[in-house]
Amino acid sequence: MLPEVALYLLQVLLLPALIGAAAGIVGVVFVARRPAVERAPMVRRAQVAQAVVAPLAFLASFWLETGPVGIPLAERWHLLPFAMAVAMVVGSLVARSRLPWWGQWSLVAVVLGGMAWKFVVFPASNPYIQAGLLGSIVLVGLLWSAVSRDACSVGMAMMSAIVFAGLGVLMILANFASLGVMSFAVSAALAGLGMASGALNLREVARMRREVEASGATQASEDAAIGASCPGDAACELVPWTAAAATSLAAIACVLALCGHAYNYGEVRPLHWAAILLSPFFALLVCKPCLRGAKPIVGVAWRAGLCLVVVLATIINAASRDGGSDAAGSDGVGSDPMMDMLEESK
Amino acid sequence: MRTLILVPSLIAVPVLALAAIEPTVAPVAVVQPSALGAMAAQPAPAAQPAAASMTLDPVHSMALFRIQHLEAGQFWGRFNGVEGSVSWPLDDASAPMIKAIAKVEQVDTGSEKLDGNLKGPNFFNAKEFPEIGFTTTAGTRVGERHWTLTGDLSLHGVTKPVTVDCVVTGVGKGPTGRKVGFECQLTIKRSEFGMTWGIEKPPKALGDEVKLVIGLEADETKAE
Numbered sequence: 001m002l003p004e005v006a007l008y009l010l011q012v013l014l015l016p017a018l019i020g021a022a023a024g025i026v027g028v029v030f031v032a033r034r035p036a037v038e039r040a041p042m043v044r045r046a047q048v049a050q051a052v053v054a055p056l057a058f059l060a061s062f063w064l065e066t067g068p069v070g071i072p073l074a075e076r077w078h079l080l081p082f083a084m085a086v087a088m089v090v091g092s093l094v095a096r097s098r099l100p101w102w103g104q105w106s107l108v109a110v111v112l113g114g115m116a117w118k119f120v121v122f123p124a125s126n127p128y129i130q131a132g133l134l135g136s137i138v139l140v141g142l143l144w145s146a147v148s149r150d151a152c153s154v155g156m157a158m159m160s161a162i163v164f165a166g167l168g169v170l171m172i173l174a175n176f177a178s179l180g181v182m183s184f185a186v187s188a189a190l191a192g193l194g195m196a197s198g199a200l201n202l203r204e205v206a207r208m209r210r211e212v213e214a215s216g217a218t219q220a221s222e223d224a225a226i227g228a229s230c231p232g233d234a235a236c237e238l239v240p241w242t243a244a245a246a247t248s249l250a251a252i253a254c255v256l257a258l259c260g261h262a263y264n265y266g267e268v269r270p271l272h273w274a275a276i277l278l279s280p281f282f283a284l285l286v287c288k289p290c291l292r293g294a295k296p297i298v299g300v301a302w303r304a305g306l307c308l309v310v311v312l313a314t315i316i317n318a319a320s321r322d323g324g325s326d327a328a329g330s331d332g333v334g335s336d337p338m339m340d341m342l343e344e345s346k
Numbered sequence: 347m348r349t350l351i352l353v354p355s356l357i358a359v360p361v362l363a364l365a366a367i368e369p370t371v372a373p374v375a376v377v378q379p380s381a382l383g384a385m386a387a388q389p390a391p392a393a394q395p396a397a398a399s400m401t402l403d404p405v406h407s408m409a410l411f412r413i414q415h416l417e418a419g420q421f422w423g424r425f426n427g428v429e430g431s432v433s434w435p436l437d438d439a440s441a442p443m444i445k446a447i448a449k450v451e452q453v454d455t456g457s458e459k460l461d462g463n464l465k466g467p468n469f470f471n472a473k474e475f476p477e478i479g480f481t482t483t484a485g486t487r488v489g490e491r492h493w494t495l496t497g498d499l500s501l502h503g504v505t506k507p508v509t510v511d512c513v514v515t516g517v518g519k520g521p522t523g524r525k526v527g528f529e530c531q532l533t534i535k536r537s538e539f540g541m542t543w544g545i546e547k548p549p550k551a552l553g554d555e556v557k558l559v560i561g562l563e564a565d566e567t568k569a570e
Binding site: 005074075077122174175178179263266 | 459461462463465466467468471472473474503540543547548549550
């Protein structure tokens with residue numbers, strides 16, 4: 001059984017993650033390979049690649065886990081791949097535009113929020129829930145795009161990876177295992193993109209330091225130091241996140257959270273979904289001047305760490321509620337097929 | 347004056363009480379003498395007693411399901427409170443026409459967590475498909491009080507014809523009239539109803555074949 005379970009996890013989790021991450025990494029690598037003077041046009045293309053990472057990973061995971069869906073849909077949650085495809089197209093088109101960050105955010109939020117409000121309807125929905133979905137896409141999109149502007153690409157990728165992993169755990173607690181696996185696939189793809197971006201950014205910092213040491217220019221040395229402390233504003237930041245990519249990512253997260261809530265048969269409350277969606281907001285608390293002079297890893301750790309604390313606290317709260325309601329105690333673990341599988345694969 | 351009131355009252359009470367009691371034997375059809383000649387001239391039609399209309403007693407009706415877990419044990423669960431109706435003349439003259447509905451919310455495995463998992467979209471998807479229904483369309487007698495029923499099973503948004511082996515377990519008396527018990531069995535492939543989670547993905551977590559044992563108890567419905 002163990003090899004089959006490992007193969008299954010490889011198929012529905014790792015493979016989509018690799019596909020999604022590869023799409024984003026290719027963009028970063030292309031930029032990294034270009035000479036500094038030729039990078040500007042390539043950055044915009046790489047930002048498009050960043051916008052497709054999460055939807056691509058989700059689509060691949062959905063295809064491998066559930067298979068193709070027919071029209072009309074057999075179940076309402078089967079509209080998720082269509083929603084992801086729309087988010088991918090809108091996110092990548094707007095990411096390539098020359099709009100300022102607030103323009104990108106408002107355009108993506110209005111288009112995706114409006115479409116979700118009209119078409120993404122799950123069971124037991126009502127006009128208030130649909131309006132709430134539109135509002136949450138606008139609000140969470142605003143916060144995430146603000147975070148992407150403030151934090152470096154590594155930090156943004158790591159924070160969103162933590163959010164999707166948190167959503168995945170909540171899906172499992174809400175008894176929606178397959179959507180949990182898909183969320184984990186998105187999380188893994190974003191984590192892969194973040195790690196690759198981080199490695200290439202560090203390489204770039206090292207290259208700049210070498211150039212600085214060779215030339216002995218004091219101004220360049222200061223730039224490199226600032227870049228090391230806050231890569232988002234520095235030349236060593238190869239592909240910064242756009243507001244369009246961040247907002248489309250936020251829209252995906254909001255739709256997944258609403259889907260998990262609509263089919264919830266666990267002890268997950270709306271507050272739990274909301275807390276995880278808003279967790280990157282806490283990263284804004286760590287302002288740039290606070291981290292000036294610190295190493296890049298410190299900035300990423302502070303921001304991702306704050307996000308992780310909120311997500312873990314939310315999950316522990318939701319899981320403890322779930323455990324409290326199950327009078328059977330340990331029986332709850334052994335009787336869940338997904339848990340059985342995970343226990344066996346250890 | 348008091349006697350005038352008492353006497354009719356004493357007569358009326360037993361009369362009304364007798365009227366309230368249903369006859370325990372089937373009513374005998376009264377044939378008019380004028381009609382006898384006409385009937386004798388024609389071939390005698392097969393006796394088709396009127397089918398009794400019955401309502402399923404949800405307290406004593408349930409559907410059990412059995413499925414293989416991790417290629418090992420056979421796991422049992424049940425749906426409580428099966429509702430519906432039965433139309434049957436209470437003998438083997440014709441097949442019992444059963445209409446039964448189980449509510450997915452009433453699934454009971456003994457584990458609250460597993461119940462939630464079964465109600466979720468990976469299995470029954472109770473939010474979208476809250477009921478499982480069976481409606482008899484025809485029946486073939488295979489023995490004394492033993493029928494093979496064919497009908498439509500609606501599960502997970504898919505309706506398919508199925509064959510059910512059904513035994514009448516007994517006809518008794520309940521507080522409100524006659525009671526009839528049925529035990530029906532069938533085996534289905536859940537993949538045919540779009541419930542594929544756990545068959546191949548995750549691999550072999552749960553079997554595809556599901557055995558259903560349905561115990562029904564129906565109460566005769568009084569004519570209004």
